[in-house]
Amino acid sequence: MSSIREQKAHQTLDQSSMPNFNSSWVNYKGAWFTTLFIIVLLKTLFSVIPFISSEASWTLTNLTFNVGQYIMFHWVQGIPFENHQGAYDGLTLWEQIDGGVQFTATRKFFTAVPIALFLLSTHYTHYNLVLLVINFAPLLWVLVAKLPVMHRVRVFGINKIDHVVD
Amino acid sequence: MDPSVHLDDEHAVFINSTVNSVYELINAIPGSHLVLSYVKNAYQDDPFRIILELFLVFFALKYMLSKKYKPQDNAVKLTEKEIDDLVEEWKPEPLVPPLSSFDKLNLEKAPLIIGAQSVKPKVAGHAKPLMNLASTNYLELQASERIRQKAIDTLKVYGVGSCGPPGFYGTIDVHMDLERDIAQFLGTEEAIIYAQGFSTISSVIPAFSKRGDLLVVDDGVSFSVQKGVQISRSNVRYFKHNDMQDLERVLDDIRVDDMHKRKLTRRFIVTEGLSANFGDIAPLAKLIELKRKFKYRLILDESQSIGVLGARGAGLTDLFNIDAKEVDMIVGSMSNALCASGGFCAGNTQIVDHQRLSGSAYCFSASIPAMLAVSASEALKYIQEKPQILCDLADRSRSFRQVLSHKSLENLIELSGSDVYSPSPFFHIRVNPAFLRSRGRDDISREDEERLLQDVVDECSAQGVLITRAKYVYDQERKCPRPSIKIYVTIGLTKKENDKAAGVVKSAIVKVFGKWKK
Numbered sequence: 001m002s003s004i005r006e007q008k009a010h011q012t013l014d015q016s017s018m019p020n021f022n023s024s025w026v027n028y029k030g031a032w033f034t035t036l037f038i039i040v041l042l043k044t045l046f047s048v049i050p051f052i053s054s055e056a057s058w059t060l061t062n063l064t065f066n067v068g069q070y071i072m073f074h075w076v077q078g079i080p081f082e083n084h085q086g087a088y089d090g091l092t093l094w095e096q097i098d099g100g101v102q103f104t105a106t107r108k109f110f111t112a113v114p115i116a117l118f119l120l121s122t123h124y125t126h127y128n129l130v131l132l133v134i135n136f137a138p139l140l141w142v143l144v145a146k147l148p149v150m151h152r153v154r155v156f157g158i159n160k161i162d163h164v165v166d
Numbered sequence: 167m168d169p170s171v172h173l174d175d176e177h178a179v180f181i182n183s184t185v186n187s188v189y190e191l192i193n194a195i196p197g198s199h200l201v202l203s204y205v206k207n208a209y210q211d212d213p214f215r216i217i218l219e220l221f222l223v224f225f226a227l228k229y230m231l232s233k234k235y236k237p238q239d240n241a242v243k244l245t246e247k248e249i250d251d252l253v254e255e256w257k258p259e260p261l262v263p264p265l266s267s268f269d270k271l272n273l274e275k276a277p278l279i280i281g282a283q284s285v286k287p288k289v290a291g292h293a294k295p296l297m298n299l300a301s302t303n304y305l306e307l308q309a310s311e312r313i314r315q316k317a318i319d320t321l322k323v324y325g326v327g328s329c330g331p332p333g334f335y336g337t338i339d340v341h342m343d344l345e346r347d348i349a350q351f352l353g354t355e356e357a358i359i360y361a362q363g364f365s366t367i368s369s370v371i372p373a374f375s376k377r378g379d380l381l382v383v384d385d386g387v388s389f390s391v392q393k394g395v396q397i398s399r400s401n402v403r404y405f406k407h408n409d410m411q412d413l414e415r416v417l418d419d420i421r422v423d424d425m426h427k428r429k430l431t432r433r434f435i436v437t438e439g440l441s442a443n444f445g446d447i448a449p450l451a452k453l454i455e456l457k458r459k460f461k462y463r464l465i466l467d468e469s470q471s472i473g474v475l476g477a478r479g480a481g482l483t484d485l486f487n488i489d490a491k492e493v494d495m496i497v498g499s500m501s502n503a504l505c506a507s508g509g510f511c512a513g514n515t516q517i518v519d520h521q522r523l524s525g526s527a528y529c530f531s532a533s534i535p536a537m538l539a540v541s542a543s544e545a546l547k548y549i550q551e552k553p554q555i556l557c558d559l560a561d562r563s564r565s566f567r568q569v570l571s572h573k574s575l576e577n578l579i580e581l582s583g584s585d586v587y588s589p590s591p592f593f594h595i596r597v598n599p600a601f602l603r604s605r606g607r608d609d610i611s612r613e614d615e616e617r618l619l620q621d622v623v624d625e626c627s628a629q630g631v632l633i634t635r636a637k638y639v640y641d642q643e644r645k646c647p648r649p650s651i652k653i654y655v656t657i658g659l660t661k662k663e664n665d666k667a668a669g670v671v672k673s674a675i676v677k678v679f680g681k682w683k684k
């Protein structure tokens with residue numbers, strides 16, 4: 001019967017029918033500027049605290065930014081407001097951007113930012129090996145999560161997407 | 167001087183001046199000294215780190231320069247020439263596709279009733295009125311003078327349409343009265359009215375069960391329930407029609423699957439009280455026991471059984487003497503036995519209230535006209551006043567079945583809803599597969615079977631009885647039932663007429679089957 005046709009349609013029909021307001025804001029240039037601004041803010045915050053050396057504050061900025069970015073883009077799934085009949089239920093924000101199309105301008109920007117931040121922070125920590133490793137680990141984590149290969153992939157069943165039965 | 171040395175000097179001067187000018191150029195770019203100092207600083211006698219950083223930079227460059235693509239996109243990429251060729255050869259398809267022979271058969275054999283629907287209507291092509299065994303007019307409420315008069319009076323007060331969805335100035339006091347009447351009749355807390363019987367169950371299911379929820383559905387359910395299940399986008403499992411052991415097996419499987427997942431989802435068992443496709447009654451007591459044991463909610467579609475089954479006519483809960491509050495949602499249609507229009511869903515207050523904003527057909531469809539709401543209320547009152555008509559209906563149905571269960575028809579047909587004492591007022595007559603095998607090659611197609619049944623229908627019409635084949639939307643049904651003649655018994659015919667009609671059907675079957683493909 002037409003059940004096979006209906007099954008395929010059911011996988012794709014709903015999702016791009018309306019703009020996904022949960023993920024369309026990342027395309028605005030204002031959001032890009034805000035990301036950079038947040039980095040500047042974080043650095044200022046860490047510099048203002050008197051007990052933290054300059055190297056430590058750069059490292060902390062890098063760390064906080066990467067951890068925050070990971071939680072926001074790659075951990076939390078779904079949409080907070082009920083929409084699209086749960087079509088985006090198992091998808092993280094990164095997977096929802098631009099409807100799953102890889103290598104768009106937004107994705108390129110958000111990949112470049114942690115890399116640039118890493119290069120800057122290793123420079124300002126005078127290339128100390130320990131700090132380098134501390135800076136590099138979250139960068140690696142975040143970069144792997146952004147790879148197109150990892151689209152909709154869940155490692156060790158963490159944060160798994162619900163699959164359709166029958 | 168040596169010419170090569172002279173050349174080298176010139177080269178050196180040239181190279182020196184080039185480098186200097188490039189350097190000045192770079193210096194001219196604002197901020198370049200930062201980059202230069204960065205690069206100078208970067209090499210700190212640590213080659214591995216340099217390699218790492220270079221690797222990062224190359225990765226970033228590669229990423230920036232990659233082209234966009236959509237993963238799992240199976241779109242075919244065509245060259246310009248291929249596109250042009252395809253456009254050249256394109257011929258538009260006809261707006262209306264040509265009819266198949268089966269479609270033509272269906273169209274020409276559809277009976278045309280002249281005048282009002284009734285138990286003895288005048289049908290085009292026949293001189294005398296035929297006995298109508300093809301409509302759900304079980305209790306002959308269609309001709310009730312009392313209901314007609316009430317409807318006319320209501321029409322004079324309220325006009326024809328309600329001009330709006332129930333949530334937006336479309337709710338009239340008669341709607342609220344009908345909701346109260348239904349709730350009282352069934353014994354539930356509250357009820358909600360929908361404008362069309364078909365879209366009731368297909369709105370109720372998606373109102374509660376969404377993507378990610380679990381529906382366990384009887385696999386012989388009618389088309390409207392299938393659509394509701396499809397629209398809900400939930401995970402679905404089917405169990406064999408009215409087979410409680412299979413249901414238990416499915417529920418057990420789900421529980422085992424879930425042991426390690428512990429997902430908290432909404433779960434529903436969906437089934438029909440009186441099955442439209444098979445005419446048999448769901449075992450409600452066992453359903454409730456299973457539902458309690460596995461902690462599911464039960465959605466019972468009583469479209470066919472409301473007003474027909476049970477001592478009071480209140481459906482399955484009445485028939486089995488079970489409290490209607492045990493069933494989470496009783497969904498029914500007022501367009502069958504009650505001879506009005508529309509549908510309802512009865513349950514507790516939360517369930518009904520949720521549908522006032524979430525029931526798609528409630529929010530986005532006009533409410534039923536006042537006169538139909540009043541007709542339904544009157545029909546319910548009538549049934550409550552005269553419950554003996556239900557016994558009469560059961561009698562008629564039983565005697566009809568007895569005639570058709572006669573030995574001479576055993577090899578020819580099977581009755582679905584075959585229990586002779588079943589109170590169901592309709593049943594299906596299907597061709598016995600043994601008969602098909604004896605008459606033909608093994609490949610009797612569905613169309614051939616339908617044609618055979620249509621011949622029986624024609625023969626009955628010629629003899630004064632109007633019956634019909636069961637019709638389906640063939641390419642959308644999940645598991646289309648076998649072709650059948652569906653007979654609806656009505657108390658509008660007297661006992662003698664009922665028996666006469668049964669006799670006509672029996673002789674028509676014998677005659678037509680006897681002549682077929684000899």
